[in-house]
Amino acid sequence: MTQAHATTIVAVKRDSQVAIAGDGQVTVGDVIMKQRASKVRRMFHDQVVCGFAGAVGDALTLFDKFEQHLEKHQGNLLRAAVGLSKEWRTDKYLRRLEANLIVASADRLLLLSGDGEVIEPDESDGVAAIGSGGPYAHAAARALLDNTTLSAAEIAQQSLEIAARLCIYTNDNITVETLDRVPGAMPSLVSR
Numbered sequence: 001m002t003q004a005h006a007t008t009i010v011a012v013k014r015d016s017q018v019a020i021a022g023d024g025q026v027t028v029g030d031v032i033m034k035q036r037a038s039k040v041r042r043m044f045h046d047q048v049v050c051g052f053a054g055a056v057g058d059a060l061t062l063f064d065k066f067e068q069h070l071e072k073h074q075g076n077l078l079r080a081a082v083g084l085s086k087e088w089r090t091d092k093y094l095r096r097l098e099a100n101l102i103v104a105s106a107d108r109l110l111l112l113s114g115d116g117e118v119i120e121p122d123e124s125d126g127v128a129a130i131g132s133g134g135p136y137a138h139a140a141a142r143a144l145l146d147n148t149t150l151s152a153a154e155i156a157q158q159s160l161e162i163a164a165r166l167c168i169y170t171n172d173n174i175t176v177e178t179l180d181r182v183p184g185a186m187p188s189l190v191s192r
Helices: 056-072 075-090 134-147 152-167
Strands: 008-014 017-022 024-028 031-034 040-042 048-053 097-106 108-111 126-132 174-179 188-191
Touching: 008 048, 008 097, 008 134, 008 152, 017 040, 017 048, 017 097, 017 188, 024 048, 048 056, 048 126, 048 174, 056 097, 075 097, 075 108, 097 126, 097 152, 108 126, 126 134, 126 152, 134 152, 152 174
Parallel strands: none
Antiparallel strands: 008 017, 008 126, 017 174, 024 031, 040 048, 048 097, 097 108, 174 188
């Protein structure tokens, strides 16, 4: 059986908010198997949000491994990402996993891949996107950041709606999770 894959995940950072949004479509070959999958998940006491693109089983394995690294590093997003990246790159089984992750805390946004990459978007950009509709969602989010005063969550939602109109592997059943950073306080989670 062909592996289930293809999706779009976009993350947007604006002011004191980070939002990660994902569509709900799961595709096997050229057949839509599910329309309302949730590819965005909260982790580590609701202080981290993670989204995946790629093969579903592979991504779930990576979610579990990343959560283990978050626990090991007491919620330090960057250390957990580097730890997962090292393990992903060197472990014989994990190396074959076909998925990418976007992870975020209230103050940091990272893209993780099986090539050992841990990429933090430029502060001036504040956007990361993965999956088949990633380039469309990234371009839309970038334009909305530059030309509107919409919140990070609104930009993530609208950029995925635009990607869904262009990418056949992306639909408009969208999940958006946000983290808000309050100056001088611990990060809190707001869900839409």
